[in-house]
Amino acid sequence: MERCRLVFSGSGGQGVITAAIILAEAAVLYENLMATQTQAYGPEARGGATRSDVIISDAPIYFPKVTQPNVLVCLTQAAYNKFYGIIRPGGLLLSDSKYVQMETRVDARQVQLPMYQSVMDQIGKPIVFNICMLGAVLGLTQVIQPEAVMKALGTRIPAGFLDLNRKALDLGMKLALQVNV
Amino acid sequence: MKPAVLTGEHFITGDVACAEGALAAGCRFFAGYPITPATEVAEHMAVRLPDVGGTYIQMEDEIASMGAVLGASCAGAKSMTATSGPGFSLMMENIGLAICTETPCVVVNVQRAGPSTGLPTLAAQGDMMQARWGSHGHYEIITLAPSSPQEMFYLTITAFDLSETYRTPVLIMSDEVIGHLSERVIIPEANAIKPRSRPKPKGRKDRFKPFQPGPNGVAPMAIAGEGYGIHVTGLTHDEKGYPVMTAEAQEAMLAQLTGKIHRNLEDIIRTEAYRLEDADLVIVSYGVSARSSLAAVDEARQLGIKAGLLKLVTVWPFPEERVRALAERVKGLVTVEINLGQIHLEVQRCAAGRAPAMLVGHAGGAVIPPERIIETLRNFS
Numbered sequence: 001m002e003r004c005r006l007v008f009s010g011s012g013g014q015g016v017i018t019a020a021i022i023l024a025e026a027a028v029l030y031e032n033l034m035a036t037q038t039q040a041y042g043p044e045a046r047g048g049a050t051r052s053d054v055i056i057s058d059a060p061i062y063f064p065k066v067t068q069p070n071v072l073v074c075l076t077q078a079a080y081n082k083f084y085g086i087i088r089p090g091g092l093l094l095s096d097s098k099y100v101q102m103e104t105r106v107d108a109r110q111v112q113l114p115m116y117q118s119v120m121d122q123i124g125k126p127i128v129f130n131i132c133m134l135g136a137v138l139g140l141t142q143v144i145q146p147e148a149v150m151k152a153l154g155t156r157i158p159a160g161f162l163d164l165n166r167k168a169l170d171l172g173m174k175l176a177l178q179v180n181v
Numbered sequence: 182m183k184p185a186v187l188t189g190e191h192f193i194t195g196d197v198a199c200a201e202g203a204l205a206a207g208c209r210f211f212a213g214y215p216i217t218p219a220t221e222v223a224e225h226m227a228v229r230l231p232d233v234g235g236t237y238i239q240m241e242d243e244i245a246s247m248g249a250v251l252g253a254s255c256a257g258a259k260s261m262t263a264t265s266g267p268g269f270s271l272m273m274e275n276i277g278l279a280i281c282t283e284t285p286c287v288v289v290n291v292q293r294a295g296p297s298t299g300l301p302t303l304a305a306q307g308d309m310m311q312a313r314w315g316s317h318g319h320y321e322i323i324t325l326a327p328s329s330p331q332e333m334f335y336l337t338i339t340a341f342d343l344s345e346t347y348r349t350p351v352l353i354m355s356d357e358v359i360g361h362l363s364e365r366v367i368i369p370e371a372n373a374i375k376p377r378s379r380p381k382p383k384g385r386k387d388r389f390k391p392f393q394p395g396p397n398g399v400a401p402m403a404i405a406g407e408g409y410g411i412h413v414t415g416l417t418h419d420e421k422g423y424p425v426m427t428a429e430a431q432e433a434m435l436a437q438l439t440g441k442i443h444r445n446l447e448d449i450i451r452t453e454a455y456r457l458e459d460a461d462l463v464i465v466s467y468g469v470s471a472r473s474s475l476a477a478v479d480e481a482r483q484l485g486i487k488a489g490l491l492k493l494v495t496v497w498p499f500p501e502e503r504v505r506a507l508a509e510r511v512k513g514l515v516t517v518e519i520n521l522g523q524i525h526l527e528v529q530r531c532a533a534g535r536a537p538a539m540l541v542g543h544a545g546g547a548v549i550p551p552e553r554i555i556e557t558l559r560n561f562s
Contacts, residue, residue, distance in 0.1 A: 024192065029365075035364070063548070063550070064358065064362055064472060064548075065358075
């Protein structure tokens with residue numbers, strides 16, 4: 001496979017680091033790939049700019065940080081403004097239509113999806129916004145199989161919440177599908 | 182309840198892998214005070230130690246933490262703590278006490294940028310000389326530097342092994358990136374891990390001399406309450422452990438404390454070589470910076486530069502002989518580290534002019550990108 005470098009960014013508390021860990025864990029434990037996950041965050045527990053880097057590859061990964069992501073996800077305007085410049089030319093920049101006003105001069109495929117709004121309308125629990133985002137990333141990139149992500153989720157969250165997360169993952173994938181058509 | 186050795190494939194952070202390595206090594210006591218980016222070591226030990234009949238104590242500060250670790254070790258437990266820069270500074274006094282009293286323990290420093298509170302959430306390798314000389318007086322110390330969560334697991338076991346064998350504190354100098362990096366970690370079967378333990382005394386309990394060295398230069402260690410007469414003090418002492426306030430006693434004690442390390446360098450010093458056989462430019466690096474260096478070696482080779490890497494797994498005692506041998510035959514040595522030149526000074530000292538020694542350093546707060554290393558290699562070749 002071609003090495004995939006992803007950056008998830010947003011505000012502390014939105015779950016971008018959790019989403020990154022789940023993605024990388026799914027790649028390692030359930031698709032037998034190599035993956036690294038790191039993060040940069042401020043001292044605050046909530047708020048503040050958060051960024052998590054994931055590299056997925058079938059070869060050893062030495063340098064664990066991402067300098068030019070193939071896939072950049074921005075869940076707040078602040079994160080978008082800070083990071084849109086680092087996207088690899090021709091990469092994929094995914095943002096949420098509720099939170100982000102897009103710039104026009106970006107050398108990337110920009111996709112904006114109403115992820116937050118759809119989660120609120122169809123599931124009603126903002127806590128799974130990050131998993132919906134992960135579904136959209138899987139739908140747009142096919143970097144790993146959604147079943148691998150569900151397996152990773154299964155070991156990390158209480159059984160009672162698994163269905164909620166599956167719905168959110170499916171919702172994100174469905175939103176991505178509409179873009180591809 | 183989970184077993185002490187969590188055999189299997191995991192996707193965990195370096196901090197968690199460090200805690201699991203400690204449990205696998207037989208560590209049953211942790212005292213600490215939370216600090217970013219080392220908190221997760223304590224957090225994980227707090228969850229896991231009760232599983233295996235161990236004890237976790239959150240102390241009022243790092244001075245007390247280190248004191249509790251030494252007390253637990255004297256009572257026979259394999260003991261550790263984990264901290265970062267500001268806490269490491271506070272632990273220095275009792276690390277000196279551990280050296281002087283030959284009390285085994287493991288201290289993990291997940292480095293962040295300093296001085297002072299610095300950049301709490303961002304990586305650095307600025308405490309490397311503090312690891313060597315941070316406590317007062319002259320001494321030897323063992324320091325290991327992991328480059329991945331997998332190494333955090335194994336080197337924590339190694340740290341306990343060396344600490345127990347040589348009755349000395351062993352420092353694990355990690356950094357924020359490795360501590361918080363999630364990656365694949367394979368934990369082997371419990372019977373594949375054979376942890377070492379401190380040498381035990383034999384013979385008459387009333388004739389026991391707690392600081393009389395055995396054949397490998399290390400004194401057997403009696404556990405408090407076993408019936409051996411012991412006396413432990415930070416003052417200069419003789420083989421009985423009693424204070425002796427003379428220059429001669431001081432000389433004898435320092436010969437003992439440094440000699441047990443010097444005589445066992447073969448067992449203590451570990452390095453790894455990557456593409457060194459035909460290399461004429463050699464990077465010397467450790468910890469997270471060794472990962473940047475590995476990437477740089479591969480990229481430099483593609484550009485026709487014969488680069489290689491000497492990775493320091495043991496940083497202290499410094500692998501002098503290995504660096505000297507390289508300096509004899511290579512065109513240059515490049516030290517890569519997230520500080521403005523600490524291990525670089527050691528490389529320079531060992532190269533002693535036989536090969537030029539350059540530094541790719543960084544003040545802290547970010548990982549050194551491979552491109553910066555390649556730039557230096559290019560200018561050099």
